[in-house]
Amino acid sequence: MSTTTRSRSATSPSTSGPVGTRRRRGGQAVFYVLLVFFALLYTYPFVIQLVTAFKTNPDATNNALSLVPDPVTTDAWVRLFDSDYPTWFLNSTIVTLCVTAGRVFFCSLAGYALARLRFTGRGALFTGLLAILAVPGIVLLIPKFLVLNYLGIYNTYPALFVPLMVDAAGIFIMKQFFETIPVSVEEAARIDGASVFRTFWSVVLPMARPALITITILSFQGSWNELGHFIIATNDPGLYTLTRGVAGFTTGGLGSGNQYPISMAAALLMTIPTALVFIVFQRYFTQGANAGAEKG
Amino acid sequence: MKRTPRLFAIAAIGSLTLTACGGSGFEDSGGGEAGDSEAPASAEGPAELTMLIASSGDAETEAVEEAAAEWAEESGNQVEVRVAADMNQELAQGFAGGNPPDIFYLDAAQLAQQASTGNLYAYEATDNDDFYPSLRETFTWDDTQWCAPKDFSTLALQINTAAWEEAGLTDEDIPTTYDELSSVAEQLTEGDQVGLVLSPGIDRAGVFVVGNGGWWLNDEGTEPTGTSEEVLAGLQYLQDNMAEGHVAYAGSVDAGWGGEAFGTGRAAMTIEGNWIRGAMSNDYPDVDYTVVEVPEGPAGPGTLLFSQCWGVAAASDAQAQAVELINHLTDPEQQMEFADAFGVMPSRQSVAGEYEEAYPEDAPFIAGGDYGHGPVNAPGMTPVVEDLNSQLEGITNADLQQVMESFDTNASSALDQ
Amino acid sequence: MSAGDPRRQQGAGWLFVTPAIVILGLFLVLPIGMALWVSLSDWAGRGSPFSGDVAFVGLDNYSALLAEPGLARQDLMLSFRNTFYYVVGVVPLQTVLALSLAVLLNNQFLKGRTFFRTAFYFPSVVSSVAISLLFLFLFAGGGAINNVLGWFGLNGPNWFQDPRGLIHLLGDGLGVWSTSSPPGWLTDPTVLGLSPWEWVAGPSVALSAIMLQVIWTTAGTFMLMFLAALQDLPTEVEEAAFVDGANKWQRFRNVTVPHLRPTILLVVTLGFIGTWQVFDQMYVMTQGGPAKTTLTPAYLSYQTAFDTGRWGQGAAIAFILFALIFALTTLQRWILRDKDEPRTSRFSRRRRRRRTTVQDETQTQAQTSGRLS
Secondary structure (H helix, E strand, O other): OOOOOOOOOOOOOOOOOOOHHHHHHHHHHHHHHHHHHHHHHHHHHHHHHHHHOOOOOOHHOOOOOOOOOOOOOOOOHHHHHHHHHHHHHHHHHHHHHHHOOOOHHHHHHHHHHHOOOOOOOOOHHHHHHHHHHHHHHHHHHHHHHHHHHOOOOOOOOOHHHHHHHHHHHHHHHHHHHHHHOOHHHHHHHHHHHOOHHHHHHHHHHHHOOOHHHHHHHHHHHHHOOOOOOHHHOOOHHHHHHHHHHHHHHHHOOOOOOOOOOHHHHHHHHHHHHHHHHHHOHHHHHHHOOOOOOOOO | HHHHHHHHHHHHHHHHHHHHHHHOOOOOOOOOOOOOOOOOOOOOOOOEEEEEOOOOOHHHHHHHHOOOOOOOOHHHHHEEEEOOOOHHHHHHHHHHHHOOOOOOEEEHHHHHHHHHOEEEEEOOOOOHHOOHHHHHHHHHHHOOEEEEEEEEEEEEEEEEHHHHHHHHOOOHHHOOOOHHHHHHHHHHEEOOEEEEOOOOOOHHHHEEEEEHHOOOHHHOOOEEEEOOOHHHHHHHHHHHHHHHOOOOEHHHOOOOHHHHHHOOOOEEEEEOOHHHHHHHHHHOOOOOOOEEEOOOEOOOOOOEEEEEEEEEEOOOHHHHHHHHHHHHHHHHHHHHHHHHOOOOOOOOOHEEEEEEEOOOOHHHHHHHHEEEEOOOOOOOOOOHHHHHHHHHHHHHHOOOHHHHHHHHHHHHHHHHH | OOOOOHHHHHHHHHHHHHHHHHHHHHHHHHHHHHHHHOOOOOOOOOOOOOOOOEOOOOOOOHHHOOOOOOHHHHHHHHHHHHHHHHHHHHHHHHHHHHHHHHHOOOOOOOHHHHHHHHHHHHHHHHHHHHHHHHHHHOOOOOHHHHHHHHHHOOOOOOOOOOOOOHHHHHHHHOOEOOEOOOOHHOOOOOOEEOOOHHHOOOOOOHHHHHHEEEEEHHHHHHHHHHHHHHHHHHHHHHHHHHHHHHHHHHHHHHHHHHHOOOOOOOOOHHHHHHOOOOOOOHHHHHOOOOOOOOOHHHHHHHHHHHOOOOOHHHHHHHHHHHHHHHHHHHHHHHHHHHHOOOOOOOOOHHHHHHHHHHHHHHHHHHHHHHOOO
């Protein structure tokens, strides 16, 4: 989990030594050229996206690269807010909140049980969990549709978030983390006669903050960006999430013509919440991506 | 205390088995078998209808919503209009989930498939004979006309005025035969500009097949005729002209479809339907152009016709109300209102005169209604047609004989099932 | 009774895992069972798949896809071909790009590291739908990419409309063959419904554009993994190599890369699992076209069931894909394990432990990254 930056000694290779100064300068120049190139490669598309959202249709189609909308117009935004987009945004928000709350709670419960509680069948359950982890999510599209229908919840709100509320990977991450907490912590609580749930809730869980944040970020990102599940869980535009609704822009939802400004505006706006969460939790994102990699 | 967990475990497993046995989300709604004469299901009291449309834009959505609301108010029922992002998929999910929309746009190419699966309720709208015969034919499968044509569109030739004049061409030169088409296309090809640019695939290549008197299937839709002389001649014409460089697919001139190539000036001519008007005024308002009929092929005039009808679901429990609503929507007056709102061509012959008067520039499209050929209409053919489409997207390098042989093989096995 | 009481743990244990079991059971285990039945039936998507009208057809769906000549098999093979080129292109390139970015960022004199790291990582947290819309615009015929190519006098293709295969084009450019009349020895006979000419087409221009997008997007995640590993590189080792007079490249090859080996393996494995599942981009951008060159098994499965109503076949494709991914990852794990075996030095125990972690990790990451990318 740790991302400690080791402080390097003054004799670190590239600061001194037989390498000539000129060569080092040359190397530095190459280094900065490369860095700037990549930085442009990674930021420029988003700049174009922002600018295009304020262009007119013909301007966007004919001057794709220009950074100055001519004329500047907010037509795309007006149309976007007139469409079902606000509903989709709301749906995405509700679904993401439910999924995240569910995952944080259920995954830590199950992860704790698998890590610390001794009960019959624990070993079998863990094996089952590993088996489930090996199932590629994408092959479940048809199966999940069948089951949602079968249970009679197709085209309802619960169909959007209940199936996503537990995530095998989340259980796994929580289990791994709970195993690193010293048992002695719980023993103190046990001596006080606290119940299992109480011990878990008020003693162990608060110590698992880093893992909980990781799960929160992963499930926020996972459910905000999910597409496949939302395609098969509903066909009612009132229940569309952002990904599902906006994906429809390219398959005929907008009608004829290119309509780049509105699709850029839609894409931009759905990226903003991600960007906000990303900026606030930046440090933890790094950990999330490396979740568990340092353990073992 | 000791027992609770076990109870929980039992409850958990129990809920799994229970749902496994007793799930009832799939509604086995009866009725609607191919062409039966059952009385329509009628909702008791005011019905709540759902209508799924594939909209060309806000204008269409608003017009349809308005018309539906009008009827709802008069009849005391409720209608909810939904816009589909991906019509086929959303319909399929509706049918499989037992909750299809009561009324929906149904593409002619999908008719046989849906009718043969038992998803459609067959009905006739008021004054059925007033619809163009070619359209009624398009929505007929297994000797039953399944639904009322909503509107139609045909392909015509669009010519960029500036490019035309620049090449020194006049009204006299407007092509009326395939040879003339090739020759003006050649004259119009200069620099970046290609004479004739087409959207890729079967829906444009088919024009030349029809012009040569051919079609992918026989008239009954029972046997493939892909390797027939007429079909091959039509495709050969296209391939030859592409090889000579004055006809091209949109992809090779940096465009997504014919209209885009036409708008950006990479194409001097294109063959598109009446939907091109909206796209041109939207994205390329400064381009001047004229529309003429597609030139006649060796076998006479030929173009492609696309149409949708108002489908009613077999699983709907308010079929009677649905048909009433469709009667309102296909009413001549209402059809003209739709035409005004979003530029579609009415499916009733009785409105044709009024339409042509109001939109004289659309005459070439209307004319196509008389000789246009509808899409392939046989169950199970969707993947086969899609495959042919993808083959024809690469027509420049294709071995036509081989492509059509494989089409015939695939079509035969699909039609036999 | 306190929390330490084993009987209470027994009860609480089950209580704690119950929600997870119910949800995973209902939406993972049960669906797999139902889909297995559908893949063995002729259900056409109307009514319940368990009603009396639906017939058991045995392995018909599977044999249509794998054994019998016909459109179903041809499409599946096309999707395998496309995905093969996709995987072979994306996995190495995204690994190299991620490593390069990480090495750039690991330079200790770099000012504003946080900015660059954020910039490189950001695309991988953005929804694939939003990124796809952006790339549709960037790679449009008259779009930004082609404008930039124009500065260098290059005439960019119309990316998402171009079905020409890169290997075909390369051969054409080198004069090995002409794409307009492919050599006879490559057009006949067909293997599994496709001619050798079709098999060797390479990724189409359209697929390449999607590959570029995916490489651009996912490199950030992997960059973070490399960065974390690089920061763990013991300075002493680097210094020792430096004293030995090794130059930068030698130090990188002989010190850094071996140290990164577990991370590279992890990144490659994750890449494999992720790429075989590619679906979102096809759904949003190309719907399998042009000329089926962006058809992938995941999208084909979806399309077969939801668009053309052949549910049995669609479910069968999903199971075939599942089996394939499973076989490939097992195979890959086996190959990697084999290579590690000879090194039973004094580090063996530590290595083995490390390896298990990497494997467990691989699976966890596979799940999460499947959603991230």
